[in-house]
Amino acid sequence: MISSINLFLHQAVEAYQRGNYSGAEVMLKRILEVDQKNFGALCILGLINATQFKYRKAVEYFKKAEIINPNDLLNLKNLGAALIDSGENKEGLKRYKKIVQIAPLDSEAWFKLGITYGQLGESLNALQALEESISLQDNNSDAWYFKGVVLKDLGRESEALLAYEKTIELNTVNSLAWNGKGGILYLKNNLKDALACFDKSISINPNNPLVWYNKGSVLSELKKYKNAIESFNKAILLDENFVKARCDKGSALALQKDYQDAVSCFEETMKLQIDHEYLLGNYIHTKLQIADWKNLTRDIENLINKIDTNEKVITPFFALSVFDRPELHKKIAKQWIKNKFPSKNFIAPIANKHEKIRLGYFSADYREHPVAYLTSELFLLHDREKFEVFAFSLSAAESKDPVRTELKRNFDHFLDLENHSATEIAQLARELEIDIAIDLGGHTQDSKTGIFANRAAPIQVNYLGYPGTMGAEYIDYIVADTTIIPDYSRVHYEEKILYMPNSFMIDNSSRVPSTRNFTRAELGLPENAFVYCCFNNGYKFNLQQLEDWVEILKAVDNSVLWLSENNEFFKINILNNFSKFKIKSDRIIFASRLDAIDDHLARCKIADLFLDTHPYNAHATAIDALKAGVPLITYTGNAFAGRVAASLLKACDMSDLITHSRQEYINLAIKMATDKDYFLKIKTKLNENISSGPLFSTKKFVKYLERAYLIIYERYLFGMTPDHIMIDGSKSS
Structure with a gap:
C-alpha cells in the first residue's frame, strides 16, 4: 500500500510540474482518501491551489500539513506566503517568526518577515528584520529596496536614499528602486535629479502609472506645467481610474x-x-x-x-x-x-541667552511677490544691536529678479534652500540656534509647513503671508491687531495673538508710485466718468459681490468699473454675468498687468474709489490703493481675510469707509460718487493721513514688532508658556 501511495505521489508531482493541475489534484485526493495525513499530498495540493491563485484553499491544505509536521520549513514558508496572499497578514507573520526561530540564518525568511511587518505597518520591526536579512546576505537587492521603503516610511530620508542607491548598485535595472530614489530626492526638493531618476525608471519599465505620476508631480514643482500634464495623461492612459x-x-x-x-x-x-x-x-x-x-x-x-x-x-x-x-x-x-504636517519634534529649551536674538524668516516668496514687496524694508531696519536676521529661502527666483537682489542685501544671512527637505531645513535652523522662526507663507503655495512641524526654533510665529490660523499646536503666535482678531474671535485661532498697535500689515516706505503720468485715454477709461476699481484676484469675486456692484453702477449712471483682467476666461464670464443684469460691457474696463510695481501704483491714482471684495478682502492691493491716495470702501467680515481692509482703514484714521452690511456698502459707494463735497473731503483726509498716519510708518512698525519679539523671547527664557500679547503703541521705543 505504501509503495502504491508513493507511486501515486510521484506521478502527481510530475503532473503538477507539467502544469496538469487537475490530473495531479485527482491523484492527490485519492491518496488522501486512503491516508488523510499524507504530508506530501497535502503540501502539493496547497501548491496547486496557490499556483492557481486559490489562496484560501491553499491555506487549508498547508495548515493540515502543519498539524502533521509543525516545524517543516518549506511548508511553513508556503503557508506564510499563502496567508499573506489571502490577506491574513497577522497569521502569515506568526509563521515567518517561527521560521526565523527555527532557522535564524535563513536570509530569505528574515526578508519575508520584514516584508510582512511592513505590510502590517510595523516599520521598526520591518527594518530590524530586513537588516538581519542583509547581514546574512548583503547582495540581496530586493532586501535593500524594501529597506529603503521602510526607512522612507519612518521619515529617515537620507538613509532611505542610501538604501535605494545600494539597490541600484546591485541591480541597475530595478525600476522601483530608481522610482524610490526619485521620490526621496523629490522630498529633498532636489527636483532635477529626481526627474532624472523617474526618467530612468520609465526607461526600464514604461508601464508603471505611478512613476509617470511622480514625474508629473516633479514637473509641476518645476513649473513645467505642460510637460507635467503630458506625464499625468500617460499615467491616466495606463490606469484610467488613477x-x-x-x-x-x-x-x-x-x-x-x-x-x-x-x-x-x-x-x-x-x-x-x-x-x-x-x-x-x-x-x-x-x-x-x-x-x-x-x-x-x-x-x-x-x-x-x-x-x-x-x-x-x-x-x-x-x-x-x-x-x-x-x-x-x-x-x-x-x-x-x-x-x-503632524508635529514631529519639540526641541528642548535653549540653555543660554544669545548676545543677539536670532530671527529666521522663512518664505518661498523672496522674489517679485506681494509678500516680498511689503517686507523688504522690515529686514533692513531690524536693530542689528539686538537682532541677527536670517532668510530661509524655500524657492528659487529668476536670476535677474530685482527684488531678490535687494532682499539679499537686507539680511545678515541669506540661505538658498530650495533643494532641501523640510526636515533638513528645520535641522539647519536648530544648528544655527534660531530663536524665533517666522513663517511668512503659512498655507500658501510652495510653503513648507513641515519645517515648523519639526520645530525649527523654540518660538514659532505665523505672520503676513497667510490670513488665518495655521491650526497647528507648534505655531505659538500669530501677528494681528484688534481689528483683525477681536477678543471674541480668539477662539478661532490655535495660536496666541501678538497684537500690533494700529494695523498688523507692514509696507516698504521706499515703494512709491513712479513718475509716469498715465492718462485715462491710454487706459481705456472715459474722461469724465466716476471710476470705481477693484484690482483683486479673480477668486475673490462672487455673485453676491457682483450684484452689489450692479446696484451701484445702476445708481450712478456716469460710472465705470475698472478691474484687473486676471485671465481671459474671467473677462468673458464677468462680462456675461454683468450683461445678465443689463450692465453694458463698455462700463466694465479691464486693466492689464504692468511689470513694474511702481508703475502700477502710479496707474492706481487714476481711479476714484476702490471697491473691496467680501468675504476675502483686498490685502496688498488695498495697501496699493491707499498709498496711491485712492479711498477704499470695505464690507468687513468675521474672518481674518475679511477684516484686513478695515484694519488698514483704521490705521489711516479712515473708519468712515468701513461698512458692516451689504446695503451700507452699496449706499456709501453711491454717496461717494454722487456727493462731490463728501468725496473731496474723504479724498483730502486720506492724502493727509497717508503721510502723517501710522500705516505707512515702516520704522515705527518695525520697532513695535521688535518689541513683540523681545517680549515673547523673554517669556520663553523664563519658562513661561505663550500667551496673548498686546503691544502698546503709545510707548516710546
Whole structure:
C-alpha cells in the first residue's frame, strides 16, 4: 500500500510540474482518501491551489500539513506566503517568526518577515528584520529596496536614499528602486535629479502609472506645467481610474492658467470619485478664478456639509474665499495639519541667552511677490544691536529678479534652500540656534509647513503671508491687531495673538508710485466718468459681490468699473454675468498687468474709489490703493481675510469707509460718487493721513514688532508658556 501511495505521489508531482493541475489534484485526493495525513499530498495540493491563485484553499491544505509536521520549513514558508496572499497578514507573520526561530540564518525568511511587518505597518520591526536579512546576505537587492521603503516610511530620508542607491548598485535595472530614489530626492526638493531618476525608471519599465505620476508631480514643482500634464495623461492612459493623477492634472492646468480645461478635468474626475480628497475644493476654487458661478451655491453647501462630517474636501487657503466662517477655517486648518504636517519634534529649551536674538524668516516668496514687496524694508531696519536676521529661502527666483537682489542685501544671512527637505531645513535652523522662526507663507503655495512641524526654533510665529490660523499646536503666535482678531474671535485661532498697535500689515516706505503720468485715454477709461476699481484676484469675486456692484453702477449712471483682467476666461464670464443684469460691457474696463510695481501704483491714482471684495478682502492691493491716495470702501467680515481692509482703514484714521452690511456698502459707494463735497473731503483726509498716519510708518512698525519679539523671547527664557500679547503703541521705543 505504501509503495502504491508513493507511486501515486510521484506521478502527481510530475503532473503538477507539467502544469496538469487537475490530473495531479485527482491523484492527490485519492491518496488522501486512503491516508488523510499524507504530508506530501497535502503540501502539493496547497501548491496547486496557490499556483492557481486559490489562496484560501491553499491555506487549508498547508495548515493540515502543519498539524502533521509543525516545524517543516518549506511548508511553513508556503503557508506564510499563502496567508499573506489571502490577506491574513497577522497569521502569515506568526509563521515567518517561527521560521526565523527555527532557522535564524535563513536570509530569505528574515526578508519575508520584514516584508510582512511592513505590510502590517510595523516599520521598526520591518527594518530590524530586513537588516538581519542583509547581514546574512548583503547582495540581496530586493532586501535593500524594501529597506529603503521602510526607512522612507519612518521619515529617515537620507538613509532611505542610501538604501535605494545600494539597490541600484546591485541591480541597475530595478525600476522601483530608481522610482524610490526619485521620490526621496523629490522630498529633498532636489527636483532635477529626481526627474532624472523617474526618467530612468520609465526607461526600464514604461508601464508603471505611478512613476509617470511622480514625474508629473516633479514637473509641476518645476513649473513645467505642460510637460507635467503630458506625464499625468500617460499615467491616466495606463490606469484610467488613477484619480489622484486626474486631480493633479487639473491642478497643473489651473496653475498654467488653463482654467476652463482644469474645470472640465475636475468635473470628469468627480464622475469617477466625487469624494476624492480636496477635489471639490479645488473645483470650486478654479471656478472662482474664472468667475464661473454656475451651481456654486449648491457646491458650497455640499462642501460645508462634508466639512461638518470631517471629510477632507478643501485646503485652508482655498477655503478663505469660499465662506466667511472663521470656525470652519480653523477646523479645515487643523485637519490639514493633522493629515499633512503632524508635529514631529519639540526641541528642548535653549540653555543660554544669545548676545543677539536670532530671527529666521522663512518664505518661498523672496522674489517679485506681494509678500516680498511689503517686507523688504522690515529686514533692513531690524536693530542689528539686538537682532541677527536670517532668510530661509524655500524657492528659487529668476536670476535677474530685482527684488531678490535687494532682499539679499537686507539680511545678515541669506540661505538658498530650495533643494532641501523640510526636515533638513528645520535641522539647519536648530544648528544655527534660531530663536524665533517666522513663517511668512503659512498655507500658501510652495510653503513648507513641515519645517515648523519639526520645530525649527523654540518660538514659532505665523505672520503676513497667510490670513488665518495655521491650526497647528507648534505655531505659538500669530501677528494681528484688534481689528483683525477681536477678543471674541480668539477662539478661532490655535495660536496666541501678538497684537500690533494700529494695523498688523507692514509696507516698504521706499515703494512709491513712479513718475509716469498715465492718462485715462491710454487706459481705456472715459474722461469724465466716476471710476470705481477693484484690482483683486479673480477668486475673490462672487455673485453676491457682483450684484452689489450692479446696484451701484445702476445708481450712478456716469460710472465705470475698472478691474484687473486676471485671465481671459474671467473677462468673458464677468462680462456675461454683468450683461445678465443689463450692465453694458463698455462700463466694465479691464486693466492689464504692468511689470513694474511702481508703475502700477502710479496707474492706481487714476481711479476714484476702490471697491473691496467680501468675504476675502483686498490685502496688498488695498495697501496699493491707499498709498496711491485712492479711498477704499470695505464690507468687513468675521474672518481674518475679511477684516484686513478695515484694519488698514483704521490705521489711516479712515473708519468712515468701513461698512458692516451689504446695503451700507452699496449706499456709501453711491454717496461717494454722487456727493462731490463728501468725496473731496474723504479724498483730502486720506492724502493727509497717508503721510502723517501710522500705516505707512515702516520704522515705527518695525520697532513695535521688535518689541513683540523681545517680549515673547523673554517669556520663553523664563519658562513661561505663550500667551496673548498686546503691544502698546503709545510707548516710546
